[in-house]
Every structure is written in C-alpha cells, then in structure tokens.
Amino acid sequence: MPSALGTETRMTDDHRSACPINLSLEVFGDKWSLLIIRDMIFGGKRHFRELLRSQEGISSNILADRLKTLLEIGMLTKRDDPSHKQKAIYSLTEMAIALVPIMAHLGAWGRRYLPVSEELSIRAQLMEEGGPVLWERFMNELRAEHLGVSRESDGPSVRQTLQAAYEEVIARKAKEREPANAGS
Amino acid sequence: MPSALGTETRMTDDHRSACPINLSLEVFGDKWSLLIIRDMIFGGKRHFRELLRSQEGISSNILADRLKTLLEIGMLTKRDDPSHKQKAIYSLTEMAIALVPIMAHLGAWGRRYLPVSEELSIRAQLMEEGGPVLWERFMNELRAEHLGVSRESDGPSVRQTLQAAYEEVIARKAKEREPANAGS
C-alpha cells in the first residue's frame, strides 16, 4: 500500500526518471492534452461535444483517449449531467487549475517568439499584463466553478473579460476589412 | 522574402492554429525537446555526446532529429568546436533562455503533484524558492555562457549552486543508507 500522500496520483509508475520536468512532460508532453485543459480553462467547456469543437480540430478518438488519461492521472474528474442521462460533465481538479500560471507563461512565450494571430493571443496578452494577481483570481473562479468552492463574485469573471477582449478584436478586424462600406 | 522581424522564426508555416499555447505545444509538445533544453540549461551540456547521457536515455537518432528541429525553430545555434574538427557546440538562443521561468513553474508543478524523487527535485525546489529574481540571474548567466554577453560574476553561478545542492542530497541519502557503518 503506497504512502497516503495528500494528492495521491494513481499512475502506471513506470517512469523514465523521477525528475519533475520529465514527469510533467510525461503528463502533457503531447500535442493535445494541454489544449483540452486550455479549452476547459479559457473556453469554459465541460462536455465531450464542446471539447470536440476545438480550434485545432481534435478527432473524437483522440479526445476520448486523452480524457481517459487525464482522468487516470487525476487532472480531471467526471460526473453525470443531471439534465441528460448520457451527458458527462468534466471538471478540473486543483492539479489542473494549478496550471494556470504555466498557461500564462506559455502564452506569453508563444506570443513573443511564435507567429501567433492577434485575436488568438489577446487573451495571452491580458493574462501576461494581469500577472499573478489576475491568475490567482482566475484560479479562484475556476475553483468555484469546478470544485464547488464558494467565492464572492465581484463584477465580470476573468474568463468573461478575456472573452470580451477576444470578440472585440474580431469585431475590429472585421470592420477594418471593410473600411467605408455600409450595409451588406 | 519574408518580413524582417526581430525574431525571425523559420518554420514550415502549416500550423493547426495561431493560438500561442498551441504553437508553443507544436514546438515542445513532445517527450524530448524540453528535456534537451533542460540538460543544456541545468546540466550545462553543449555537445551531442553529453546530451546523449541524459537521465532518461534518449537514443541518438531522436537526439539528432530533435537538435535539427530545435535549430530550425531557432531555439539553438550550432558552431564548430575549435578543439576538435568533428565536435559541435550547441548554444541556447534567447528564445530558449526565456524558457527558464517556464521550467521553474513546470518543476514546481511536477514537484507538487507528481511522484518526484528528492534528489532530482531539489533543484526545482531551489528554483521555486529563489523566484523571479533567481531566474533572472540564471538567465543572465546563460546569456553570458551562450550568447557571449558579458556579466559580472559575483560568487558561484546559479547552476553551480543547484548542482551542489543536488550532490549534497545524494551524499546525505548515501549516508542514511549505511547508518553506523564505517569503511566500505
């Protein structure tokens, strides 16, 4: 019987090394896992079909496989949707919510060094500008949403703010594309 | 001829999406690339054969392939070793050095949620405790080492400090294994 750590990670226990960076890479060192977490965090997605509609077009078998792995690792939990007998609701665990700062750093890094688009990186920009204070607020909101922890909801949520900024960029770019063209 | 951006990233330009997190994952969303960077940053490794002796046992074809990709992306540069006509010296670019904070966060996250070993996570612990100030110092040392930027060397380097802490844990654990046993 393994020692009862606070956060028990049930894993296959055949690892290449016990280095924290290596172990982290074994968890999301692939092209999809972190994107699923991203969509849950920033997109507020909770259902299979929602996650299927990702920017990058994940296919259903891959999504099913990754969800299964993430459940086993303990990054997600799953429960029935009371409104629909076949619907499942996926929730982030603290382990996954703790990735928010990493997401912010990753986004900032990608924004600086890779060919991102403006609309898809506005969120990363706001996360970077908001810094640890914003991240912590976001994490608290996620805890409320996924872990049932109550929170004082003062004003719009971080996700709503990010989403609004995203849509504003979309709208502005659409307008720029048709400079002085009414109607249509 | 493409626009002359400050950081020109020569890539194949067929991406799944222009989201910064996705693009970051396309760069090191695999099991090896970041480990190579890790060994260069924390292990001070610069040669093919040194990198071949990783904790995790990378095989030479994978290492050669990843080095090639990292060169193409612009995370590394390569030059001849004057002391040996066939030796190559790999250097980190600013793009790779900028990953230090991400490494620190990844290490901290792995240390908290995954079954790491004490000796291999002591570095992550010190990086976490040192915070952004230590990271910045470390990055400056890496810039000196890899980009030829001069620096004022006051005391032992961050890498030496981390390495010493690692060896101290190793030594302590060895002693604990033979409590009152002299010789041998």
Place this chain on the structure above:
DNA sequence: AGAACTGATTTTGCTTTGAAAGCAGTTGCG
C-alpha cells in the same frame, strides 16, 4: 597502426496518431 571518440544515419520493428464511420442509448418534438 589501431583504438577510442566525434556527430550523426540506417535499419527495422513497433506505437501512436487521426479521419471517417459507426455504435447504443437518450432526448426533444410533432
């Protein structure tokens, strides 16, 4: 001369990936 070392490449299986189609059960609607 010969052994050891250099950064790779080749060879050869195996695993993973992922698009498309399909599945059984559930729900909403007329």
Place this chain on the structure above:
DNA sequence: CGCAACTGCTTTCAAAGCAAAATCAGTTCT
C-alpha cells in the same frame, strides 16, 4: 408513438512518428 437529432465513445485502418541497435566516416589519441 415515431423519428431525427444528439449523447459520449468505439472501431477500423492507413499513415506517420518513435525509438533501440547497429553502423558510418572522419578525427584524435596513444
């Protein structure tokens, strides 16, 4: 009721990626 749409998920199968072992040609050491 009857049927289409929807639910999470599985199957199929070809292609791509991954990785251990052996090998390579040139270089340096002894």
